[in-house]
Amino acid sequence: MSAVPQAREAAFEPMTESRLPQVLPIERSAYDHPWTHGNFADSLRSGYEAQLLCAGDQVLGYFVAMKGVDEVHLLNLTVAPAWQGQGWGRLMLEALALWSRRQGAQWLWLEVRVGNVRAQRLYERSGFRRVGERRRYYPAAGGGREDAIVMSLKL
DSSP states (O other): OOOOOOOOOOOEEEEOGGHHHHHHHHHHHHSOOOOOOOHHHHHHHHTEEEEEETTTTTEEEEEEEEEOOOOOOEEEEEEEETTTTHHHHHHHHHHHHHHHHHHTTTTTEEETTTOOOOHHHHHHTTTEEEEEEEEEEEGGGGGOOEEEEEEEEEO
16 A cells, blocks of 8 residues: 655645646546546636645646636636645635635635535535535536535635
């Protein structure tokens, strides 16, 4: 059994298109239906807030969020599988909430797969509340669809 890597110090860096070759393998290893290069590139071109969490040259995780009038919508938050369970997801949520408040947002919104219980727990521990459900929101195995839970955090 291999040892779980641990990083003591990490810093945020803007996600850029030149860094996508580091992001895409993480995305593919973390999800059955990952974002594509095009999804990330479109988000960057649209000016969405996109940050990498790095320890040296190693990308630990990232998030992409879209600012609205008085709210921010979290589109993607991913911790590389090798770095999960060490608090990096919570750190990224805290950084996103801080950025959102500085933008004048009053709410932070997200959708999470019904089957992604680990992420739901992270969001709930970070103060998010379940406010609804979107039927058949996500693609699922075999061409099916999976429901999403809608969650929000009052900032």
